[in-house]
Amino acid sequence: MSPPLLSSLSSQLPSSLNTAAMPSAAALPAPMWRRKLRRFLGHHGLTLGVVVLVLIILTALFAPWLAPHDPYSQDVTQRLIPPVWHANGSWLHALGTDKLGRDYLSRLIFGARVSLLIGFSAALISGLIGTTLGVLAGYFGGRVDAVISYIITTRLAMPVVLVALAMASLVGGSLKVVIVLLGLLLWDRFAVVTRSATQQLRNAEFIASAQVLGASTPYILLREILPNIMSALIVVATLEMAHAILLEATLSFLGLGVQPPTPSWGLMVAEGKAYMFFQPWVILIPGIALILLVLAINLVGDDLRDMNAPDGRN
Numbered sequence: 001m002s003p004p005l006l007s008s009l010s011s012q013l014p015s016s017l018n019t020a021a022m023p024s025a026a027a028l029p030a031p032m033w034r035r036k037l038r039r040f041l042g043h044h045g046l047t048l049g050v051v052v053l054v055l056i057i058l059t060a061l062f063a064p065w066l067a068p069h070d071p072y073s074q075d076v077t078q079r080l081i082p083p084v085w086h087a088n089g090s091w092l093h094a095l096g097t098d099k100l101g102r103d104y105l106s107r108l109i110f111g112a113r114v115s116l117l118i119g120f121s122a123a124l125i126s127g128l129i130g131t132t133l134g135v136l137a138g139y140f141g142g143r144v145d146a147v148i149s150y151i152i153t154t155r156l157a158m159p160v161v162l163v164a165l166a167m168a169s170l171v172g173g174s175l176k177v178v179i180v181l182l183g184l185l186l187w188d189r190f191a192v193v194t195r196s197a198t199q200q201l202r203n204a205e206f207i208a209s210a211q212v213l214g215a216s217t218p219y220i221l222l223r224e225i226l227p228n229i230m231s232a233l234i235v236v237a238t239l240e241m242a243h244a245i246l247l248e249a250t251l252s253f254l255g256l257g258v259q260p261p262t263p264s265w266g267l268m269v270a271e272g273k274a275y276m277f278f279q280p281w282v283i284l285i286p287g288i289a290l291i292l293l294v295l296a297i298n299l300v301g302d303d304l305r306d307m308n309a310p311d312g313r314n
Helices: 003-021 032-042 044-061 104-140 142-156 160-171 175-185 188-201 205-212 217-228 230-253 265-275 281-307
Strands: none
Touching: 044 104, 044 281, 104 142, 104 175, 104 188, 104 217, 104 230, 104 265, 104 281, 142 188, 160 175, 160 230, 175 230, 188 217, 188 230, 205 217, 217 230, 230 265, 230 281, 265 281
């Protein structure tokens, strides 16, 4: 091989190696926030559910500024005014009025506060109870697991609606009673999920390492196990929120939940059932609001479950 050829090869070799060793800009991985955003937008149900849920939450937070009228103000001379899309409707009451002349749009806006408050509060109370029992049963096993499993089985044997109706009729219906009652009845799913997840984690290597290093049991439960099952807890919390909202609407419809004149979507349906054949909008409007809220929460919960699925579905 001639010297000029060798010199040309030697001059080209380092540059080619450097070019091959240097990744192109297109081959660089995308930032973490961009990948999470792309994955989030890829779940159309999750995106839709989050948008609807955020709109309802903002409506509830800014209800005093968004409501055109006082939701408690009564004017019998303005009773059962139809919505604006009816021939006799008026923009003064865009969604009409109820049987006592109260503005329906204002009561609908303030009713979002009641539904969200009950959903969040009941899910929080039941989550604390169920997560505590499930983590203890899954981590310690043995007799602790047997006792807690018996408690879970006993709770699952009781129909939630019948127990809620019986307790509400004995204690009396009110907003606080409904929150506490639902929180004490909806913890079983939290317990079952956290028990199973903790049983899978208690023999993991990082748990054994923490035990070898002398970490206390509360530290392991709170700092090692609980963060690793948080994604499953979020999914269960969304499902229980929707469940609590529907149960509150059921109790209010039967007169055992939120009491008048507090604006509640279930109570609005109950108050309008006598006029459903002549003014069907009095039950359709709060009914549609309930459907949208529960559907949004379920969409968020289902897609969060799919995003955290073991098979890595996107």
